[in-house]
Amino acid sequence: MTKFHLYFSALTACLTASLFGYSVGFIGGLLVLPSFLSHFHLSNLPANLLAIAQARIVTLWLVGAFFGVLLGMPVCSRWGRKWCLLFSAGMYVCGVGLQLYPVDFGGDGNGALAIFEAGRFLNGLGVGCGTLVSPMYISEISPPNERGMLMSGYQTILQLSALAGFWGAYASNSLFLDTSPLQYRLPIAIQLVPGLLLLFFTLFIPETPRFLAEKGRFDEAETALAWLRGVGPDEDGKVAEELDEVMEAARVSEVLKGRKESFLKEVLKKGVRERLVVGVGLMIAQNMVGLNALNYYAPVIFMSAGFTTVSSSLFLTGVFGVVKLLSAIAFMFGFVRIKGNRFWLLLGSALCGVSMFILAYFVHALPPQDQLADAKLTIGGVISVLTVYIFAFSFSVSLGPISWNVCSEIFPLHINAKCCAVTTCTQWLFQIVIAYITPRLLASIGWATYIIYALFCTLTYIWVLFSVPETRNVALGKEMDQVFAGVKDDFDLEEDVETTVLLRAERGGLRRGSFGTYT
Known part of the structure; x- marks a missing residue:
């Protein structure tokens, strides 16, 4: 008995995480590339209008991902997980094509920007659809003793792709002149690689036995x-x-x-209701413990800590991504086999909470943003940097992978797609919420933002302790039913x-x- 076919199929499904991760990783760098700003006539906009345009590009992708989940649900339920993977890849690739479309109808950048934004929305639809079907597919093809490891591959590839996106935009800026359209088009075109690979390899994997x-x-x-x-x-x-x-x-x-029976009547039953509470709660917790606050603010923290040059700050931010990737790999091949999901959720949320409290204390003592040039390297600054890395590690071995793992395996087969759609929509909805409120919190209350996230980490620990059962190595079907009454x-x-x-x-x-x- 060989596991090659199993691993190949799971890896193919995990390519949807690459669509997700790279899209998140490269967009921040792309939006500040001089060639991008010049091509879309954004470089001469006032700062407030530029910020609005950049926020719209990011938000359209998030909104597209939210609706992509809803669009993928009937495909997943009626035609199968395999067809939903193909549907996800097709929408994603078409979205990339629109982003690369060179024509500017109005000559003022508005026509080209509208096409680019439409591509971002379609791209998001593909990503959202993929985040729905991929965990379901992997869960349904995996034996119980392999499921945790294979599901964790999703988070590993997501982090690897996000890291590639970050460094890809950085490398493109270094390799090409600001006047060259290749400077912004190359990072966009790289999106075609995971999209086309997913489209091609999905043709060679089977539908899940459970769906058939x-x-x-x-x-x-x-x-x-x-x-x-x-x-x-x-x-x-x-x-x-x-x-x-x-x-x-x-x-x-x-x-x-x-x-x-209606779906509403189904979810009001005790066994299903308990599962939905666990799934939705984990997706909310994954966003509310504060990772995006660090993703957004890490460079400024590092500069405030005394690493004042842009190159050193970007390097430390790159290390932040490397820590998340290595942690995800460690969880996939090691930690997931050592202890159950509850253990890592409790340990991870506790360490995340402690890290946020420590970070709040030391960030409070660091110089404000308008005095970054005068920042000096101190013990408190070094501890702040280390704390960011400890948080990244803690998240990547707990809520990061396990939230997706649990949601993909706990629901009854006959309503699995609908329940997963609810939990995945929750994930994207709270990503939109966090993307909206985090910059405003940091601008208004500064270091106290980390206190808020620390309190959410504490609430997550208490909730997991009393409400989340162990699902590691539990077979889908009857055994999972028994876990949730x-x-x-x-x-x-x-x-x-x-x-x-x-x-x-x-x-x-x-x-x-x-x-x-x-x-």
Whole structure:
């Protein structure tokens, strides 16, 4: 039994994280490139109008990602996870094409900027759709003992791509003249690489066995599972037990769908409600503990700490990205196997909270932004820098990857896509909120912003302690139901399931062989 097919499929799905990460990483550098400002006639705008234009470019992408989740949900539910991955890649690549479109209809930059912004919105639609389907796909193809590691690959590739985006814009600025359009077009064009790779490689991976079984395509489900587990027809017995679990989950899903209850009625049931609270809560916590405050303010912190040159500040900011990447890799290949999700969530939120309190204390003592040139290197400044890195590490081994992992695995199959859409929309909604309020908080209350985020870290620790169960190594389906007092607690499904099996058998819907347990 080889794991190559499993790892290849998971890696392909993880390419949606590359769309996400690079888009986040390169845009900040792109918006200040002289060639970009010149091409779109932004360089002569007053500072306030320039800030509005730059904010609109960023916000349109975030709004596009939010609606991309909603757009991807029916694709994911009706046509499958694989088609949703293709849909995500297609929208993303088309969005990049519009961003590279060279024509300026009005001659004043407005026409070109409008096309570029439309491309950013379409690009965001693709990213949002990808953030919905990719964790679902990986979760549904993974065996329980591999799921945590494979899911963590999403966060690792996200951080790697964000780092590439940051340094890509930096390198383009260094390599090309300010008058060369290649200076801004190259970082944009690089987006095509992960987009086209996702589009191409998705053609070679199967649909998830759980989705195929849910749709009654049992032969295809068996073939897909055997391919993912790397076994041949003569080794069918090695996947029979897992196939039985997939079939049972599909049968229960069919019975529940047959009741034709509204989604609202479904989520009000105890087992589903508890899961949705956990998923939404983790996505809110992931944004509210303050990582984006550091992403936004890290260069100024480093300059205030005494690293006053632009090059040293940018270098330390680059190290900040490297720390996040190395932490994600360490979690993927090491930490995820050592302890469960609850342990890392508790440890990570605690360390993030302590880091924010320490940072607030030392940032309060650092010179204000208008006196950065006079800043001197002090012990407090060095501690501030180290604290930023400790926070990055703590976040990257806890809320960073685990929020996505848990949301992808806890929901019942028959409403999985809808529930994941709710949690993923929550993620994007709070990204928009944080992007809006963080600069305003820093401008108005300064160092006290970190106190606010420290309090959110404390609330997250308390909430995880009392509300988030352990899901590591728990199989999808019946075992996950038991963790959350399950869907079955609200109904007696056994009679309905048996009736469904008999009816399907009479119609020839089940075949004998690997499914002999149910026929």
